[in-house]
Amino acid sequence: MPRHIAKPPPLSSPPPLSASVPPRARLGDSSDADAYQFVPRPLAAMAKSFADGFEIRPHRHVRDQLVYAVTGVMRVRTAQEAWIVPPDRAVYLPADTVHAISIRGRVEMRTLYIARDARDDLPAAPTVIEVSALLRELVLALIEEPVVYDETGRGGAVAYLILAEIARARRLSLMIPMPRDPRLLRLCEALLADPARRTTLDGWVETAGASVRTLARLFEGETGLSFAAWRQRVRFHNAMEAIVAGAPISEVAARNGYRSASAFAAAFRKVMGQAPSSLRPAGA
Numbered sequence: 001m002p003r004h005i006a007k008p009p010p011l012s013s014p015p016p017l018s019a020s021v022p023p024r025a026r027l028g029d030s031s032d033a034d035a036y037q038f039v040p041r042p043l044a045a046m047a048k049s050f051a052d053g054f055e056i057r058p059h060r061h062v063r064d065q066l067v068y069a070v071t072g073v074m075r076v077r078t079a080q081e082a083w084i085v086p087p088d089r090a091v092y093l094p095a096d097t098v099h100a101i102s103i104r105g106r107v108e109m110r111t112l113y114i115a116r117d118a119r120d121d122l123p124a125a126p127t128v129i130e131v132s133a134l135l136r137e138l139v140l141a142l143i144e145e146p147v148v149y150d151e152t153g154r155g156g157a158v159a160y161l162i163l164a165e166i167a168r169a170r171r172l173s174l175m176i177p178m179p180r181d182p183r184l185l186r187l188c189e190a191l192l193a194d195p196a197r198r199t200t201l202d203g204w205v206e207t208a209g210a211s212v213r214t215l216a217r218l219f220e221g222e223t224g225l226s227f228a229a230w231r232q233r234v235r236f237h238n239a240m241e242a243i244v245a246g247a248p249i250s251e252v253a254a255r256n257g258y259r260s261a262s263a264f265a266a267a268f269r270k271v272m273g274q275a276p277s278s279l280r281p282a283g284a
Contacts, residue, residue, distance in 0.1 A: 033113070037062040041149060042118035043159040045142040048109045056101040063113040064122065066166065067091040067099075068131060068139060072107030073241050076100075082176040082192070083128050084237040086244040086279060089172065090131050092123045099126075104241055110139050112162070121167045129169035138162045172273065176233055179222035183210040191231060195238040196255065201227045236272055239264075243279045252276070 036044035068090035076091045078099045141158045149155025187208045239252045253264030268276045
């Protein structure tokens, strides 16, 4: 059975940022994100494991964050956008960005908390970046260093190279734009929860509480996409998750309404900018 995207929690405002937490408070708790916000270093790396289906509710951080996992798939959502994040991708979130994360499969997260002034060419808006083999190894290397690493030693050198790699990393347009209008948001959240649903725009009128003409206008105005294009992007994100999990491409194509794997691959490449086969786990 295909995995459907669980409906994410509403992105209401989280509690105020923990700006009052003392710089070294709870520093020994490696799974407490707050403890990494005030370390006297430009980068702080945190390792944490999550079980399939875990939901990280809406929250924000004092520092910028690179949301990255060496295994498993994450779905990251802000009020305006949503992304699927396989192991060769990461999401860069500037400080104070409210976001929620859904865990798909066993996830080994290796996230970075980055001081806003660490470098002046870091992303200024939420962005998906390509994680190079070098960046991956550098992140793993920083995890091995003390949280308060020696800035003149190996830790400092690794941190410097990480910042350089993030700054030069290829930006990817893999996001799903989310609307603000509550009528369209109801429709979009329902499709995120069940991407295979074949209801036409006419069939969403009652759920959304708006006419077909209004919904079509809202889609174009608030997401920059037509209803069909937005739904296709959601389905391709869902397909990406299945492919990363090891599902055969022919099976994924059939689940998403394509009669052949080649037709699916051509459409996927056009929209997502990469061949679905490039997402297959090593050795699959």
